[in-house]
Amino acid sequence: xxxxxxxxxxxxxxxxxxxxxxxxxxxxxxxxxxxxxxxxxxxxxxxxxxxxxxxxxxxxxxxxxxxxxxxxxxxxxxxxxxxxxxxxxxxxxxxxxxxxxxxxxxxxxxxxxxxxxxxxxxxxxxxxxxxxxxxxxxxxxxxxxxxxxxxxxxxxxxxxxxxxxxxxxxxxxxxxxxxxxxxxxxxxxxxxxxxxxxxxxxxxxxxxxxxxxxxxxxxxxxxxxxxxxxxxxxxxxxxxxxxxxxxxxxxxxxxxxxxxxxxxxxxxxxxxxxxxxxxxxxxxxxxxxxxxxxxxxxxxxxxxxxxxxxxxxxxxxxxxxxxxxxxxxxxxxxxxxxxxxxxxxxxxxxxxxxxxxxxxxxxxxxxxxxxxxxxxxxxxxxxxxxxxxxxxxxxxxxxxxxxxxxxxxxxxxxxxxxxxxxxxxxxxxxxxxxxxxxxxxxxxxxxxxxxxxxxxxxxxxxxxxxxxxxxxxxxxxxxxxxxxxxxxxxxxx
Amino acid sequence: xxxxxxxxxxxxxxxxxxxxxxxxxxxxxxxxxxxxxxxxxxxxxxxxxxxxxxxxxxxxxxxxxxxxxxxxxxxxxxxxxxxxxxxxxxxxxxxxxxxxxxxxxxxxxxxxxxxxxxxxxxxxxxxxxxxxxxxxxxxxxxxxxxxxxxxxxxxxxxxxxxxxxxxxxxxxxxxxxxxxxxxxxxxxxxxxxxxxxxxxxxxxxxxxxxxxxxxxxxxxxxxxxxxxxxxxxxxxxxxxxxxxxxxxxxxxxxxxxxxxxxxxxxxxxxxxxxxxxxxxxxxxxxxxxxxxxxxxxxxxxxxxxxxxxxxxxxxxxxxxxxxxxxxxxxxxxxxxxxxxxxxxxxxxxxxxxxxxxxxxxxxxxxxxxxxxxxxxxxxxxxxxxxxxxxxxxxxxxxxxxxxxxxxxxxxxxxxxxxxxxxxxxxxxxxxxxxxxxxxxxxxxxxxxxxxxxxxxxxxxxxxxxxxxxxxxxxxxxxxxxxxxxxxxxxxxx
Numbered sequence: 011x012x013x014x015x016x017x018x019x020x021x022x023x024x025x026x027x028x029x030x031x032x033x034x035x036x037x038x039x040x041x042x043x044x045x046x047x048x049x050x051x052x053x054x055x056x057x058x059x060x061x062x063x064x065x066x067x068x069x070x071x072x073x074x075x076x077x078x079x080x081x082x083x084x085x086x087x088x089x090x091x092x093x094x095x096x097x098x099x100x101x102x103x104x105x106x107x108x109x110x111x112x113x114x115x116x117x118x119x120x121x122x123x124x125x126x127x128x129x130x131x132x133x134x135x136x137x138x139x140x141x142x143x144x145x146x147x148x149x150x151x152x153x154x155x156x157x158x159x160x161x162x163x164x165x166x167x168x169x170x171x172x173x174x175x176x177x178x179x180x181x182x183x184x185x186x187x188x189x190x191x192x193x194x195x196x197x198x199x200x201x202x203x204x205x206x207x208x209x210x211x212x213x214x215x216x217x218x219x220x221x222x223x224x225x226x227x228x229x230x231x232x233x234x235x236x237x238x239x240x241x242x243x244x245x246x247x248x249x250x251x252x253x254x255x256x257x258x259x260x261x262x263x264x265x266x267x268x269x270x271x272x273x274x275x276x277x278x279x280x281x282x283x284x285x286x287x288x289x290x291x292x293x294x295x296x297x298x299x300x301x302x303x304x305x306x307x308x309x310x311x312x313x314x315x316x317x318x319x320x321x322x323x324x325x326x327x328x329x330x331x332x333x334x335x336x337x338x339x340x341x342x343x344x345x346x347x348x349x350x351x352x353x354x355x356x357x358x359x360x361x362x363x364x365x366x367x368x369x370x371x372x373x374x375x376x377x378x379x380x381x382x383x384x385x386x387x388x389x390x391x392x393x394x395x396x397x398x399x400x401x402x403x404x405x406x407x408x409x410x411x412x413x414x415x416x417x418x419x420x421x422x423x424x425x426x427x428x429x430x431x432x433x434x435x436x437x438x439x440x441x442x443x444x445x446x447x448x449x450x451x452x453x454x455x456x457x458x459x460x461x462x463x464x465x466x467x468x469x470x471x472x473x474x475x476x477x478x479x480x481x482x483x484x485x486x487x488x489x490x491x492x493x494x495x496x497x498x499x500x501x502x503x
Numbered sequence: 504x505x506x507x508x509x510x511x512x513x514x515x516x517x518x519x520x521x522x523x524x525x526x527x528x529x530x531x532x533x534x535x536x537x538x539x540x541x542x543x544x545x546x547x548x549x550x551x552x553x554x555x556x557x558x559x560x561x562x563x564x565x566x567x568x569x570x571x572x573x574x575x576x577x578x579x580x581x582x583x584x585x586x587x588x589x590x591x592x593x594x595x596x597x598x599x600x601x602x603x604x605x606x607x608x609x610x611x612x613x614x615x616x617x618x619x620x621x622x623x624x625x626x627x628x629x630x631x632x633x634x635x636x637x638x639x640x641x642x643x644x645x646x647x648x649x650x651x652x653x654x655x656x657x658x659x660x661x662x663x664x665x666x667x668x669x670x671x672x673x674x675x676x677x678x679x680x681x682x683x684x685x686x687x688x689x690x691x692x693x694x695x696x697x698x699x700x701x702x703x704x705x706x707x708x709x710x711x712x713x714x715x716x717x718x719x720x721x722x723x724x725x726x727x728x729x730x731x732x733x734x735x736x737x738x739x740x741x742x743x744x745x746x747x748x749x750x751x752x753x754x755x756x757x758x759x760x761x762x763x764x765x766x767x768x769x770x771x772x773x774x775x776x777x778x779x780x781x782x783x784x785x786x787x788x789x790x791x792x793x794x795x796x797x798x799x800x801x802x803x804x805x806x807x808x809x810x811x812x813x814x815x816x817x818x819x820x821x822x823x824x825x826x827x828x829x830x831x832x833x834x835x836x837x838x839x840x841x842x843x844x845x846x847x848x849x850x851x852x853x854x855x856x857x858x859x860x861x862x863x864x865x866x867x868x869x870x871x872x873x874x875x876x877x878x879x880x881x882x883x884x885x886x887x888x889x890x891x892x893x894x895x896x897x898x899x900x901x902x903x904x905x906x907x908x909x910x911x912x913x914x915x916x917x918x919x920x921x922x923x924x925x926x927x928x929x930x931x932x933x934x935x936x937x938x939x940x941x942x943x944x945x946x947x948x949x950x951x952x953x954x955x956x957x958x959x960x961x962x963x964x965x966x967x968x969x970x971x972x973x974x975x976x977x978x979x980x981x982x983x984x985x986x987x988x989x990x991x992x993x994x995x996x
C-alpha cells in the first residue's frame with residue numbers, strides 16, 4: 011500500500027514558491043466561502059514519527075485564516091476524559107459547521123497504539139476500525155467533509171531523520187528515547203497503519219497517503235488536496251444526502267514511474283531459469299492441491315505488455331487438471347444482470363485448485379473508470395468492495411497474486427507496429443488498442459490509484475517490468491514460486 | 504425489541520379475504536413492472552422455529568408469478584460449498600435484476616447457529632454481522648431491494664405450536680427432537696436474533712419484525728410490506744445512487760396498545776412504597792458513585808403524562824451532588840451547528856454520576872420526524888446511530904434506563920383542561936400542546952417504531968402506564984432500584 015509514497019518525491023524551490031502563491035489566494039477565498047458550508051471540514055493528520063506533521067500545521071497557519079480553524083491534539087487522556095466513553099473527547103472537540111478542525115491522530119491513535127504494543131490483536135484492531143467507520147459515516151451523513159492524511163516515511167528515511175534529530179537534541183534523552191521507540195517498532199506501526207487505512211478508507215472519509223520525505227512536496231500535496239475539498243465544498247449544494255456524492259478526484263503518486271524498465275534477461279539465463287521455476291511450480295501446485303490451498307493469479311497490464319505470454323509460461327508448468335484459465339472480456343447479458351462482482355464469485359476455484367485471470371475485477375477501477383462505464387461513485391466505492399472481496403478469498407485460504415505488467419509508451423508502439431506487419435499477430439491489434447493508447451494518461455492515473463488503494467499486506471500488487479518479455483516472465487514465475495513456498499510452509503496439513 | 508411482535512395480533516377471515524383480493528392484483532401488476540427494476544428484490548425470511556416460514560412461501564406462490572421468482576433454501580453446506588469462502592453459496596444463488604429471490608435465513612443462519620451453540624461469542628457474532636452489513640450495502644448500492652423478515656413467536660406461543668406438532672408427528676422422533684432443540688434454546692436464539700437484528704438493521708436493508716402467532720396476520724404483513732416495496736420499485740427512477748434514498752414507511756406493530764392503563768395505586772400503598780424505594784435509591788446511588796457506575800435516566804412521554812412529577816420523585820431521592828438534570832428543548836445555535844448527537848455527548852455524566860434527561864436524543868425519531876424537522880432519511884438513519892451511541896454509553900459502563908410515560912387521549916384531555924383552570928398550572932399548557940395532540944396518531948406511529956427499533960437487551964424501553972400518576976411514579980422508582988441493584992452486583996468493585 012505504501013509503495014506509492016516511498017518514491018521520495020521532491021518539489022523544487024521555485025516551483026513551490028509559485029504554487030504556494032497561487033494556492034494562498036484560492037485557499038483563503040474558499041475558506042471564507044466555506045463558512046456557509048453545511049458541515050465542518052475535518053483534517054485528520056496521522057503518520058510516521060518525524061514525518062513533519064507539526065511543521066505542516068504551522069504551514070497551514072500561514073495559509074488559512076486561523077480564526078475559523080481549531081487545532082486539536084490528543085495526548086494522554088485527562089481524568090475528565092477517562093471517566094467517559096472513548097469517543098467523548100473527540101465529540102467534545104468537534105468543529106462546528108463551516109469551521110475547519112485540524113485533528114492530530116484523533117480516534118486512530120489509541121487503537122493503533124494498542125495494536126503496536128501488542129495489547130490488541132488484528133481482530134480487536136478491526137473492531138475498533140469498524141467503529142471508526144461508523145463514526146465517520148455519521149459525521150459525513152451530517153455533511154462533514156473528512157480528509158485523512160497519512161504522512162509516510164520509509165524505514166530508511168525515518169532512520170535518517172532520526173539520526174539528524176539525535177544530533178540536534180543531544181541533551182534530551184527523553185526525545186531520543188521516543189524516537190527510538192518509533193524506530194524499533196517501525197514495521198509493526200507500518201502494519202497497523204496499513205490495516206487501519208484499509209478498514210477505514212471510505213468514499214465519505216478518504217485517506218490520502220502523503221510521501222513525507224521532503225517538506226515542500228508534502229506541504230504542497232496537503233494544500234492541494236485541501237484546496238480541492240474546499241472548492242467542492244463551496245460549489246456543493248446544501249440539500250441533505252449529498253455526502254456520498256461528493257467525489258473528490260486526487261491524483262495518487264505515480265507509483266508506476268518507480269518501475270525500472272531497463273531490466274533485461276539473456277536468452278541462456280532465461281531458459282535455465284524458466285526450466286528451474288517451472289519444475290518447482292509443477293511440484294508446488296500439486297502440494298497446494300493436497301493441502302487444499304487455492305491459488306488465484308490475476309494479470310492486468312497495458313495492451314501488448316505480454317500478459318498472454320506470461321500466463322502461458324505459468325499455466326504450462328501446471329497439471330491441466332488443477333488449473334482453470336479465465337479471460338475477462340465484456341460481461342455477458344446474464345452477468346450484466348448481477349452485481350459486477352458476481353461473475354468473479356462464480357468462477358472461484360475449489361479448494362486446492364488454481365485459477366488464472368487474464369484481466370479481472372480490477373476492470374471496475376481501470377477500464378470502466380476510464381471509459382465512463384462506471385459512475386465515479388461506483389468506481390470509488392469499488393476499492394473497498396474489492397478489498398473486502400479479496401479479504402474473503404484470502405481467508406478461504408487462497409493465495410492471491412496480482413500482477414501488473416508494465417511497459418512504456420515507446421515499447422507499446424513498437425509492439426503495435428510489429429503486430430500490424432506480422433501476419434499471425436495481426437488479429438491481436440484492433441482499433442480499440444489504438445484508442446486505448448490515446449488515453450494512456452487516464453489509464454496511468456487509474457492504475458496508480460488502484461495500486462495504491464488495493465495493494466494490501468496479504469495481496470500486494472506486483473509491478474512487473476515488462477519491456478523485456480523474458481525478464482517479465484521469469485519475474486512472474488519466480489514470485490509465484492516464492493509465494494507458494496512461503497504460504498505452503500505456513501498452512502498446516 | 505420483540506415486545507411489539509408478541510401482541511398476538513389477529514386478522515379475521517373476512518377482512519383477510521378482502522385484503523388479499525386487493526393485494527393480489529396489486530402485487531402481480533407491480534411484480535411485472537418490477538421486472539425492469541435496476542436491481543433484484545431479495546426477501547430474506549428468518550425467524551423462530553414453527554413460525555410458519557414455509558407456509559408463507561407457499562402463500563407467496565399463490566400471489567406472485569413464480570416464473571420470475573427464485574426460492575433458495577440453505578441447508579447443510581455441500582462439498583462444493585465447503586471448498587469456497589462462506590459467502591460463495593449466496594452469491595451463486597443471487598437473483599438477477601428484476602427478479603424476486605426468496606432466501607431462507609441465508610447469510611444469517613450460520614453465524615446465529617454458531618452463537619446459539621456457543622461456538623461463537625458476542626464479539627464473533629458482531630464481527631459476522633458487520634460483514635453482513637457490508638455485503639448488504641454492496642448489494643443495495645447496486646440497486647438491490649432487500650427486505651428482511653423476522654417471524655417471531657413468544658416462548659409461550661412456540662410451546663403451544665410445538666405441542667400441536669408433537670401430536671401431529673408422533674411417529675417422527677427426528678421432527679420432535681428438532682423442535683425440542685429450538686424449545687430448549689429459545690432464550691439463546693432470541694438473544695442471537697436481537698443482537699443480529701440490531702447490528703444489521705440499516706436503512707438500505709431493513710428488518711421487519713413479524714408477529715407470527717397467527718397465520719392470516721403474518722401473511723398479510725408480509726404481503727403488504729412486499730407490495731409497498733414493489734410499488735416503490737416501479738416508481739423509482741433508474742439513476743445510480745438511489746438506494747439510500749428509498750425510504751419505505753411501514754407501520755410497526757402498535758406496541759403502545761399493549762400497555763394496560765387501568766393500573767392504579769392507593770394513596771397509602773403509594774406513600775409506603777415511595778418511602779421504601781426512595782431510601783433504597785439513595786443508598787444505591789452512593790454505591791454506584793463508589794463503584795464508578797454512571798447512570799442515565801431518560802424520560803419521554805406524551806404531553807402531560809407526568810414526566811416532571813416522576814423525575815422529581817427520582818431526583819429527590821438522590822444526593823444533589825451526584826445528579827444532574829437536563830431538560831431538552833430546542834437546540835441552541837451552537838448545538839444546531841453540530842451533529843444532533845453532539846449536545847448529548849456534551850453532557851455525559853462523569854463516572855459514577857447520574858444524569859436525568861427530560862426528553863432526549865429520541866427527539867430525532869419522535870418530534871423531529873413528526874414535525875418534519877428531520878428528513879426521512881435522517882430519522883431512519885437515527886435508529887442505528889442512537890443504538891450505536893447507547894452501545895458506547897453501556898460499555899463505559901453506564902446504566903441506561905429509558906422510560907416512556909404512557910397515557911391515553913382521554914386522560915390527556917382531562918389533564919389539559921385541568922391545567923387551563925388551575926392558576927399554578929396554566930403556564931404548563933400552550934397552543935403547542937393542543938397542536939401536538941392533533942397529531943396523536945402520527946406520534947403513536949413514531950413511538951411504536953422507535954420502541955421497536957431501539958429497545959435493546961442492554962437498554963430496553965420501559966413503557967409505564969401513567970393514567971394513574973402514583974402508579975407511574977412507583978413503577979419508575981421500582982425499575983430504577985431493581986436495575987441498579989442488578990448491575991451493581993455485576994460490576995466489580
